[in-house]
Amino acid sequence: MYLCNMVKKLRLYLDTSVFGGYFDKEFEKYTIPFFDRVFKSEFTVLYSTVTQDELINAPERVKELVKRIKEKDTEFINETDEVVELALNYISEKVVGKTSYADCLHIALATIKQADYLISWNFKHIVNVERIRGYNSINIKNGYKVLDIRSPREFFNYED
Numbered sequence: 421m422y423l424c425n426m427v428k429k430l431r432l433y434l435d436t437s438v439f440g441g442y443f444d445k446e447f448e449k450y451t452i453p454f455f456d457r458v459f460k461s462e463f464t465v466l467y468s469t470v471t472q473d474e475l476i477n478a479p480e481r482v483k484e485l486v487k488r489i490k491e492k493d494t495e496f497i498n499e500t501d502e503v504v505e506l507a508l509n510y511i512s513e514k515v516v517g518k519t520s521y522a523d524c525l526h527i528a529l530a531t532i533k534q535a536d537y538l539i540s541w542n543f544k545h546i547v548n549v550e551r552i553r554g555y556n557s558i559n560i561k562n563g564y565k566v567l568d569i570r571s572p573r574e575f576f577n578y579e580d
Contacts (some may be wrong), residue, residue, distance in 0.1 A: 422445050430537065431495065433466040433530035435523070436474040437541040438572060439482050447572070454539075454572035455485070461493050466535050468497045495533075496511050503528045506562060515554030519562045520545045527555050531567045538569045 439442060441447035442455055458498040467489075475483060506526035510516060516524060523545040530538040547569055556566045 422543065429462065429464050431464045431466055431533075431534035431535050433468070433526065433538045434471070434535070435526045435538065435540040435542060436471050436478075437545045438539050439471075439475065439478070439485055441572065442485055443479075443481060444541075450571070450573040450576050451541075453577065454575050455488075456491060457575065457577075458493070460492060463493065465489055465494045465499055466530065466533060468492050468526070468529045469499045470522060470529060474522065475547065497529055497533050499525060499529065500532075503532055506532065506558070506564075509558050509562065510555060513553060513554070513558055516545050527567065527569075531555075531559050531564050534565060536568065538567055539572055539575070540569065541571055543571075 438451065438454070441451035444451070457463065467486075473478035475486060503525060507521065510524040510527065511518055511521065523542060526540070527538065527546065538546070545551060552569050553566075555569075559565065559567060
């Protein structure tokens with residue numbers, strides 16, 4: 421058996437900022453090629469009820485972008501009591517404040533559903549070394565694995 425047949429597709433949890441980044445001058449340089457890879461079925465995208473709720477009021481072009489992801493390449497995940505409890509734990513342990521509850525839900529969903537990576541453009545509350553250390557210390561304390569958090573930039577294919 422060849423190694424390439426044994427490699428599983430990465431499961432990526434995308435927070436809402438990644439979808440908006442596709443149309444944002446500051447982030448499009450890395451977000452558009454990232455989505456090119458998504459559209460080529462290179463990843464499984466974890467799509468949550470939280471993301472779905474946050475995109476209700478998004479511009480139509482963002483909603484259309486979401487619809488372009490093939491259903492076979494998505495895994496829909498629901499918010500559960502376990503997710504809410506972990507998210508509230510991040511807040512009670514002061515990793516972030518109460519106003520970041522939705523961000524905490526994204527982190528908890530990705531953690532509990534064992535995403536290979538959580539992808540975000542939110543550098544203030546998510547893709548931030550201090551916050552990542554805080555989230556992961558809570559995860560470990562509660563018996564979960566460490567969550568790898570990155571921006572779409574780190575999925576850019578640099579060719580020689």
